[in-house]
Amino acid sequence: MTDRVVLVTGAAGGIGAATARTLAGTGAHVVVHDLDPEGAVRDLAGELGDRALALGTDLADPHGAPALWRAALEWRGRIDVLVNNAGIYQPADPEGDLGPWVESWQRTLSVCLVSPATLCREAIKTFRGQERGGIIINMASRAAFRGEDAEYWHYAAAKAGVVAMTRTIARQHGRDGVTAFAVAPGFVNTPFNDPAVAVHGLDFFAQDTGLVAEPGDVANVIAFLASGLARHATGTTIDVNGASYVR
Numbered sequence: 126m127t128d129r130v131v132l133v134t135g136a137a138g139g140i141g142a143a144t145a146r147t148l149a150g151t152g153a154h155v156v157v158h159d160l161d162p163e164g165a166v167r168d169l170a171g172e173l174g175d176r177a178l179a180l181g182t183d184l185a186d187p188h189g190a191p192a193l194w195r196a197a198l199e200w201r202g203r204i205d206v207l208v209n210n211a212g213i214y215q216p217a218d219p220e221g222d223l224g225p226w227v228e229s230w231q232r233t234l235s236v237c238l239v240s241p242a243t244l245c246r247e248a249i250k251t252f253r254g255q256e257r258g259g260i261i262i263n264m265a266s267r268a269a270f271r272g273e274d275a276e277y278w279h280y281a282a283a284k285a286g287v288v289a290m291t292r293t294i295a296r297q298h299g300r301d302g303v304t305a306f307a308v309a310p311g312f313v314n315t316p317f318n319d320p321a322v323a324v325h326g327l328d329f330f331a332q333d334t335g336l337v338a339e340p341g342d343v344a345n346v347i348a349f350l351a352s353g354l355a356r357h358a359t360g361t362t363i364d365v366n367g368a369s370y371v372r
C-alpha cells in the first residue's frame with residue numbers, strides 16, 4: 126500500500142484509529158479525520174509520522190464534507206480509498222418529547238448517512254479522474270439487518286441507508302473505476318459502547334457466542350478491502366459480528 130492514500134473519518138479512537146494504524150502498517154499514507162484536529166487525531170498523526178495528516182471537520186453538517194475532501198486530496202494530490210467510519214450512537218426515545226426525538230434523528234442521519242454520502246459524491250468525482258479509480262468503504266452495522274434496541278430506530282435506519290447507498294454506488298460507478306463495500310460490525314469494544322458496557326459489563330455482549338470484537342478485528346477487514354484484492358466483490362457488505370447475527 127506504499128503508494129496509496131487513504132482518508133479515514135472518525136479516526137480519534139475505536140475502529141477508525143485501529144484502521145489508520147493497520148493501514149499505516151501496510152505502508153499507506155493516511156489522513157486521519159475527527160471532530161477536533163487538535164485532539165486525539167493529532168496525537169495519532171504524530172505517532173504515525175510523515176505518513177499521516179490530521180484534519181478536523183464536524184460531520185453533523187454535511188456541507189463541511191466537501192472541504193474535508195479537498196483538504197485531504199491536496200495533501201498528496203490523490204486519494205485512493207475513502208473509509209467512511211465516523212458515527213454516533215445517541216438515543217431517541219419514542220415515548221419522549223417530539224423535539225429531542227426529531228433532533229436526534231436529524232443529527233444521526235447527518236453524521237451516519239448524509240455526510241458519508243456527501244464524501245462518496247466527492248470521492249466518485251476524484252476517482253473517475255484517476256487511472257486506478259478508487260475504493261469506498263462505508264461503515265454500516267448489524268443494526269441495518271437485524272434492527273436495534275428501542276431507542277435506536279434512527280441508527281438502524283441510517284445504517285440500512287448506508288448499505289443501500291453502497292450497493293447503488295457499486296452498481297452505478299464500476300465503469301468509473303469505483304468499487305464500494307459496506308462493513309457491518311456487531312458489538313465492538315470501543316468508546317462508542319462505553320455507556321452500555323458500564324451498565325451491563327463486557328461479558329453481557331459475549332454471551333451469544335463467547336466472542337467480543339476488538340477494533341482491530343474490524344480494521345483487518347477494512348484493510349483487506351482497501352488493498353483492492355476484493356475488487357469483484359464490489360457492492361457486498363461484510364459482516365464482522367462474531368456470528369451474533371448470521372444472515
Ligand SMILES: NC(=O)c1ccc[n+]([C@@H]2O[C@H](COP(=O)([O-])OP(=O)(O)OC[C@H]3O[C@@H](n4cnc5c(N)ncnc54)[C@H](O)[C@@H]3O)[C@@H](O)[C@H]2O)c1
Pocket residue numbers: 134135136137138139140141159160182183184185186209210211212213236264265266267309310311312313314315316317318
Ligand atoms: N462499536 C460498535 O459496536 C459498532 C458496531 C457497529 C457499527 N459501528 C460503527 O463503526 C463506526 C466507528 O465506531 P466506533 O465504535 O469506533 O466508535 P467511536 O465512538 O470510537 O468512533 C467514532 C468516531 O466518530 C467521530 N465523530 C462522531 N461525531 C462526529 C462528527 N459530528 N463529526 C466528525 N466526527 C465525528 C467521534 O469523535 C469518534 O472518534 C461508526 O460508524 C459506528 O456506527 C460500531
